[in-house]
Amino acid sequence: MDREAFLNEARAIDWSPVFDATTIDDQVTIFNETIIKLYDKHAPYRSIKVKHLPAPWLTDDIKSLLRRKAAAKAKYKCRATEYNREAYIKIRNRCNVVCRDALRRHIFNSVSDENPAKVWKFLKSLGIGKTSDEAVSSLQAMRSVEARLLG
16 A cells, blocks of 8 residues: 555545535544445455464464463563463463464374374375475474564
8 A cells, every 4th residue: 555645645635525424424434434445445345365264273272372371461561560470471481382282282293193194195285295495494494483472
């Protein structure tokens, strides 16, 4: 989105119909229609294709735990008391253990399959069996994901 063009057009909008409307409902309707037209022009909806699906080992329970960890971290940052620090460290450590164990279980279950084609497909998704540049890139991507989860 071109921010400057958006702001310039927003400044140029004639807002008098909003102020001239007789009821608050009409004012809100006119205001919303005007803003939606502006956003449709400068930041239209577009379809996106998700290239990387979420990690298959991230269950709803783990996602909930990750949210609790983020909330505890925010609370500690906002109010740095010893109690908040200990609460954050406790949930962070628990989250790290749960994520690490879930990832290990997923890897173990994926390579212990009796179908060799599925095992190799999984190994290739980790970067095993690819050229060295692709494998390094895949390994760096996995480390980045792991760092975000455990960080």
